[in-house]
Amino acid sequence: MQASSALRESLVTGGKTVADVSQDISCQVENKPSRLWWMAFGTSLVLLIYGGYCCWMMLWHGIGMWGLNKTVGWAWDITNFVWWVGIGHAGTLISAILLLFRQRWRMSINRAAEAMTIFAVICALSFPAFHMGRLWLGFYWALPLPNAFGSLWVNFNSPLLWDVFAISTYFSVSLLFWYMGLIPDFAVIRDRAVRMGHMTRARVYNALSFGWDGAAKTWMRYESVALILAGLSTPLVLSVHTIVSMDFATSVIPGWHTTIFPPYFVAGAIFSGFAMVLTLLLVTRKVFKLEDYITIYHVELMNIIIIVTGSIVGVAYITELFIAWYGQVPAESYAFYNRVMGPYWWAYASMMTCNVISPQLFWIKKIRTNLVATFVLSIIVNIGMWFERFVIIVTSLHRDYVPSSWTMFHPTMYDIGQYLFTFGIFFTAFFLFAKFFPVINMAEVKSIIKSTSEKKNSSAH
Amino acid sequence: MASKENYLVGIFDDEDVLLHAVENIRDKGVKIKEVYSPFPVHGLDEALGYRRTRLPIAAFLFGMTGTITALSTQIWMLGFDWPMIIGGKNFFSIPPFIPVTFEFTVLLSAFGMAGTFLVVSDMKPYKWPRMYDNRSTDDKHVMAIDLGANKISKEEIRQILKSNGASEVNEKSF
Numbered sequence: 001m002q003a004s005s006a007l008r009e010s011l012v013t014g015g016k017t018v019a020d021v022s023q024d025i026s027c028q029v030e031n032k033p034s035r036l037w038w039m040a041f042g043t044s045l046v047l048l049i050y051g052g053y054c055c056w057m058m059l060w061h062g063i064g065m066w067g068l069n070k071t072v073g074w075a076w077d078i079t080n081f082v083w084w085v086g087i088g089h090a091g092t093l094i095s096a097i098l099l100l101f102r103q104r105w106r107m108s109i110n111r112a113a114e115a116m117t118i119f120a121v122i123c124a125l126s127f128p129a130f131h132m133g134r135l136w137l138g139f140y141w142a143l144p145l146p147n148a149f150g151s152l153w154v155n156f157n158s159p160l161l162w163d164v165f166a167i168s169t170y171f172s173v174s175l176l177f178w179y180m181g182l183i184p185d186f187a188v189i190r191d192r193a194v195r196m197g198h199m200t201r202a203r204v205y206n207a208l209s210f211g212w213d214g215a216a217k218t219w220m221r222y223e224s225v226a227l228i229l230a231g232l233s234t235p236l237v238l239s240v241h242t243i244v245s246m247d248f249a250t251s252v253i254p255g256w257h258t259t260i261f262p263p264y265f266v267a268g269a270i271f272s273g274f275a276m277v278l279t280l281l282l283v284t285r286k287v288f289k290l291e292d293y294i295t296i297y298h299v300e301l302m303n304i305i306i307i308v309t310g311s312i313v314g315v316a317y318i319t320e321l322f323i324a325w326y327g328q329v330p331a332e333s334y335a336f337y338n339r340v341m342g343p344y345w346w347a348y349a350s351m352m353t354c355n356v357i358s359p360q361l362f363w364i365k366k367i368r369t370n371l372v373a374t375f376v377l378s379i380i381v382n383i384g385m386w387f388e389r390f391v392i393i394v395t396s397l398h399r400d401y402v403p404s405s406w407t408m409f410h411p412t413m414y415d416i417g418q419y420l421f422t423f424g425i426f427f428t429a430f431f432l433f434a435k436f437f438p439v440i441n442m443a444e445v446k447s448i449i450k451s452t453s454e455k456k457n458s459s460a461h
Numbered sequence: 462m463a464s465k466e467n468y469l470v471g472i473f474d475d476e477d478v479l480l481h482a483v484e485n486i487r488d489k490g491v492k493i494k495e496v497y498s499p500f501p502v503h504g505l506d507e508a509l510g511y512r513r514t515r516l517p518i519a520a521f522l523f524g525m526t527g528t529i530t531a532l533s534t535q536i537w538m539l540g541f542d543w544p545m546i547i548g549g550k551n552f553f554s555i556p557p558f559i560p561v562t563f564e565f566t567v568l569l570s571a572f573g574m575a576g577t578f579l580v581v582s583d584m585k586p587y588k589w590p591r592m593y594d595n596r597s598t599d600d601k602h603v604m605a606i607d608l609g610a611n612k613i614s615k616e617e618i619r620q621i622l623k624s625n626g627a628s629e630v631n632e633k634s635f
Contacts (some may be wrong), residue, residue, distance in 0.1 A: 017600065018499065018500075018599075018600035019599060019600040022499075022598075022599045022600065144534065144538060150543055151542070151543070152543060153538040153539060153542065153543055155539075155545070155547060156535045156538070156539055156557060156558055156561055157539075157547055157548075157550060157554075157557040159560075161561070162560040162561060162564075165560065165561045165564040165565065166560065166564050169564040169565070169567055169568045172568060172571075172572070173567060173568065173571045173572075176571055176572060176575055177571075180575060183584075184499075184500075184598070187598045188499070188598045188599065190598075191592070191595040191596075191597075191598045191599065192599070194595055195595065206586075206589060206590075207586040207587065208586070210579060210584040210585060210586055210588075211584055211585060211586070211587075211588035211589060211590045212584065212590065212598075213497060213590035213591065213592065213597075214497045214498055214499060214597050214598055215495045215496070215497055216495060216496045216497070216498065216502070216505045216506055216509055216511070217495065217506070217509075217511055217582075218582045218584075219498060219500075219501040219502075219505075219506075220501075220505075220506040220511060220514055221514045221516055221578055221581065221582055222501070222578070222582075223501050224514045224516045224517060225516060225574060225575060225578045228516070228517060228520050228570075228574060229571055229574075229575075232520075232567050232570055232571050233571075235563075235567075236564075236567050239560065239563060239564070243560055442499075443499065443500045443501070444500070446499055446500040446600075447500040447501060447502075450475075450476070
């Protein structure tokens with residue numbers, strides 16, 4: 001039994017019934033896509049094709065096509081990698097951590113957020129893969145497989161190798177979690193197709209649903225699997241960005257080897273992830289007319305998480321500066337002085353404005369319940385989080401120990417092209433998902449309809 | 462006719478009505494084959510008298526397999542098979558092996574448990590499930606009663622279903 005509080009706002013508006021949920025969500029899959037969808041999908045394909053050309057050129061000629069030089073050996077490539085991995089974190093936070101905390105508002109947003117996680121991790125994975133220069137050998141070298149050199153094994157002491165395991169496990173387990181959630185909803189579409197006489201569609205969705213029947217015994221096992229997957233995903237998601245931060249934190253580069261990196265990176269990841277969830281959901285909600293399922297209340301709650309994580313990130317920035325001064329290590333102090341006052345001051349200033357100052361606007365209720373303001377701020381936050389990674393990576397490297405090797409980093413069209421390529425992958429995949437898969441978890445929303453839908457519904461029974 | 466399985470299928474609109482109905486119907490001595498719902502109904506498994514699932518045990522065993530495999534592989538590779546001097550660090554040291562061990566534990570546990578779930582629930586892509594009433598994935602709760610397994614007459618069961626709130630009672634044979 002579920003008790004509902006009169007103080008809580010309803011999670012589903014418009015007096016929806018259980019049957020309405022099936023109808024509203026499944027019809028998006030069943031109907032022909034709208035013109036708007038074709039336009040959005042077409043734009044993503046253009047990005048994918050242009051980016052694909054740049055990636056091909058880079059594979060053909062090598063990563064010398066990037067703007068790297070002998071001082072700045074890591075730049076956009078790892079910036080984009082960390083940025084995309086971070087974005088992925090919100091999906092797992094919503095589906096796993098909020099499940100463990102029994103937050104029911106996650107139910108209408110978790111499907112799309114998890115899809116975002118998976119596509120973002122694919123985008124992230126493309127960067128280290130391309131960085132290896134020769135993709136095919138890279139995969140072979142990164143895994144502990146027997147080989148003709150001895151066998152010469154991979155170095156398990158290296159955080160870069162931990163990353164291989166962390167990101168690939170994260171990707172596989174997130175995919176599994178997302179797919180498990182989709183199984184009952186595929187069966188809904190299958191049975192609707194049977195009733196409408198579309199047998200081909202019914203067969204396809206039956207295969208996707210693994211022949212789901214919704215028996216009480218299956219549901220019991222299914223719920224147990226979901227709970228344990230949530231329990232496994234929670235430490236997993238925290239470990240992933242912790243390990244990503246160790247790529248920097250275990251090095252000896254001033255500006256990188258700080259102990260606050262793991263929690264600071266995890267908070268930043270959730271911060272940017274929620275911003276991306278908002279960007280995507282505000283569009284999806286409009287295009288697919290899901291205003292009754294993704295309500296202003298949902299948007300407001302996500303904005304509150306943005307304030308919390310944005311403030312944690314702000315505290316981390318200030319702590320870094322304080323420790324750099326208080327630690328009295330000249331190289332470390334200089335790295336931070338250079339970040340704020342050096343030639344990349346504009347990147348640092350953008351980061352501070354976008355990440356620390358702009359989310360504070362959400363303290364005002366009018367702003368955090370305004371969709372246009374939320375949309376604009378969500379994009380600003382993501383720009384800020386990109387600059388955060390750029391600042392950490394490039395400003396710590398470009399002024400090396402020897403002033404004769406001081407330099408600046410200038411991206412080439414291939415750096416930019418590869419970044420656009422990942423946007424192409426991300427949006428193409430997301431629009432395909434939104435067309436062919438149910439964008440809201442129907443089974444979960446149905447289970448809370450009675451207790452959280454507006455009162456109009458309960459009087460109907 | 463004898464080889465056919467005959468079922469009485471009760472349709473319920475509301476999960477609370479269903480939950481009481483399951484308890485009352487089982488008290489009357491009617492054996493329920495299974496109940497099909499569009500969403501998980503809390504307490505239904507207990508009302509039907511199902512034993513708690515042992516999938517968490519499977520998850521634990523798969524996880525332990527992952528832990529042992531990952532840890533022993535790393536110790537063997539870097540400690541014994543080809544010790545390498547990397548920054549003067551120990552060949553054999555547990556802390557740097559923990560991240561990979563943790564990830565592999567999670568990986569095996571998650572996929573092992575999900576695989577076990579599919580196997581024990583007999584779910585596969587090429588299987589078409591037996592649907593007593595396919596509205597059970599939309600908004601109805603469907604209770605299937607195997608007439609062959611019950612000694613009580615069909616009409617009596619129909620009466621019991623009706624009096625416990627079933628909105629429809631249909632017959633179905635396979």
